[in-house]
Every structure is written in C-alpha cells, then in structure tokens.
Amino acid sequence: MKESSKPWRPFTSNCCTTENQTILKNFSKCKPSRSDYSKNIAPLPSFRRLSFSDLSRSSSTRINEDLALSFGSDLCDFQLSELRAITQNFSSNFLLGEGGFGTVHKGYLDDNFRQGLKAQPVAVKLLDIEGLQGHREWLAEVIFLGQLRHPNLVKLIGYCCEDEERLLVYEFMPRGSLENHLFRRLTSIPWATRLKIAIGAAKGLSFLHGAEKPVIYRDFKTSNVLLDSDFTAKLSDFGLAKMGPEGSKSHVTTRVMGTYGYAAPEYISTGHLTTKSDVYSFGVVLLELLTGRRATDKSRPKTEQNIVDWTKPYLSSSRRLRYIMDPRLAGQYSVKGAKEIAHLALQCISLHPKDRPRMAMTVETLESLQQFKDMAVTSGHWPISSKSTKNGASNNNKVKTRAISANQKQLAPVRSKKV
C-alpha cells in the first residue's frame, strides 16, 4: 500500500473552535503497532494533531479547504455534479443498498476522471443528513478512514461536502455485505469462507485496537463487513468510531450508540467504551456465522430472539453445538473448528470485559482453525425450516436508533432497554 507522500497537516487551523471538541480530539500520533497483523500496512503519516470541534458552524467551503489541506492527494474532493454524473443522478438502477443514514450507489470512475485517480468502480454513499449528528458521522468517517489504511478496512477514495450535501466515495466491494450473504441470499456461504471472513474482520479490528492510540470501532456487525471478490472481509462505516482511552484511563465515556444485539452490556449500562466492547460485538458476529441467525430476530420464539441468550447453553458442549449450527451448512463444516469458534465466541461475549480475549489473540485462534479438514456428517441438525430455506432468517432485528430518532444511531437510554 502506498505511503502518504505529504507530511501530515494539523486539522485545526481554520474551522475549529475550541469549544465542543468531540470525536477526534485525540487523533494524534496514531500509528499502527508493529504487531504481526500490521505487516502489510502502509506506515501512516506522522500525525501531529488532528482535532476538530463543531464544524457544522463552518461553511462547506472552509471544511473542504481544511480537508484538502490535511489529506492532500490522498483523498479526492469530489463535486456533487461529478458524483451525480457517475451514478446517473443516484438512480435506483445503481442502488447497492440502503442503511440508517442513506443510500449507497454504484458508480464508475473512468481514466479521464481526475489525474492520478485510476479507473475503477466505486460505491457512493449519499448521507441523509439531518442535523449535527449526521455531519459528525460523515466527518468522523472522512478523518478515520482517510488516515487508516489496512487490507481489511474498506478504502475511502474521497468525499463531497457541498452546502448541505455530504457524500463518501469508497472502493467498490463486489460481493456486498456479509449480512446479505448470510441472511438474504439463497446460496449459503461455505464453512471455509466463513472462517476466512471471520479472520479478515478480526484482523481489521485487531489493527484498529493495536494502534499506538487504539481506535474503537463501535459498530461492528454483519452489515458493516464488506466482501471483496475473493471474500476478503473489510470493515466499513467509521461514523461511530472513537479514539480509545488515554493515559491511565481504562475507558472512554460516550453516549451509548451502536446497534442492538451487538453492543456490549456494560457499554449499554454505563456508557463506558473500551476495545473490549468491539470484542463483544465480534463474538456476536461469530455466533451469526455459526448459526446463520441474526443477532436479534423478533420473529423467533421468545427464548430464541437474542442470539447470545439462545446459544449460550449450547456453546460449551460439542454434542449440543450441532443443534444450533446453521442448517444451510448441511453438515459441511469442521466439527473441531466449530467447537473452537463456539469456545472463542463464548469468551468474546463474556459479561466481564476483562474475560474477553484481545483481538490479536482472536486472530491467532481463528487462523489456527484453518488447518482442520474434518467435516461433520449431516445428521444431528434441526430440520431446515421453510423460513430459513427461503432467506436464512428474517430481517426484522434492526432495532436501532432510527426507531428512536430519525437519523441517529443512538441506542435507547440505559433505563429503558436491555440487551
């Protein structure tokens, strides 16, 4: 990966006031550790201080000036008209998907688009910005993804900030999200591919946590794991990412945000965020990979609606484990591997954050499972229900902030909701 040619510029000069410093005030000297998992990573620019406060008070021209100053040629500053042109005015024919913050459209940058920008397909996210929070998330994404480069993080190619419009332009991920593959497609993902995806996603998180100043991703879930043509997993959506605690502090205190079913219980109840909150969410995704069921699924019987509550009694016994394995695997999985993943998932979803493994350890464990070639026989599965044959699971588990407010991912206040 390329190394940034320009020295890092502080992001404070023009548009930042000292008040209301939020998301990225600690994004200084953020360099990856020299762990095994950062070998392929381009050295980051030598950060000085990248901080910003309430940029909503700055004009879009000023924001663009500051971003251009900070990122130089590393990020492309697109015009809205250019993005309209490459997506046929954000036509539904080019729609790749829609999330809580707007639609994502496919576009194509040809050779003549900009000097130095290679011809390639891209994904353009058109943020449905209502108020400050949407703008903050857009800016957080630009600043985090603009600086962090890793094979398991989706590449941000550029951004657009014109008047009230906020857009992001990413590398196009041909296989879409893990969520689509696991729950919506007719064809199931084979065991080895699930393991590959888990390893890739774990490496992405491990990279973030292993930085000199760790980054907490805060919204780890299947829809934010995107897949390249060879099923390499890449994390997208850094709008909620947060710098980890500084100095002797054990956590950062934040508003509780994220997605129900994935957020760690102690984070929901206290607002205390650590890298171990991401590890919990990773454990939930491991359970989804094992069972083919969504983190929360209201269409299931009450005792099966929450994947953590439902699977826990089955995870520590290989005899019982087979009853919760994804029927769409049709027995084609490594029994030893599944047992180890179940054990790992159980550790990741430990109630006490300290009992959860670090992501670097999780990567090692998962990689060691690739050697297992034993395949289960097809007996012992629960019959495939008509529902799961159709699309794997229902799609009604998205209980997130949209239910609370139109455009924020804020989880319900601690008092009113339980995970």
Ligand SMILES: Nc1ncnc2c1ncn2[C@@H]1O[C@H](COP(=O)(O)OP(=O)(O)OP(=O)(O)O)[C@@H](O)[C@H]1O
């Ligand atoms: N870079 C990309 N390449 C290809 N498809 C993408 C890309 N980014 C997003 N998508 C598609 O767009 C869909 C919507 O993504 P988006 O991140 O907006 O929403 P989400 O992850 O489903 O929900 P949330 O708002 O909670 O993040 C994804 O599920 C994926 O299918």
Ligand SMILES: [Mg+2]
């Ligand atoms: Mg997303």
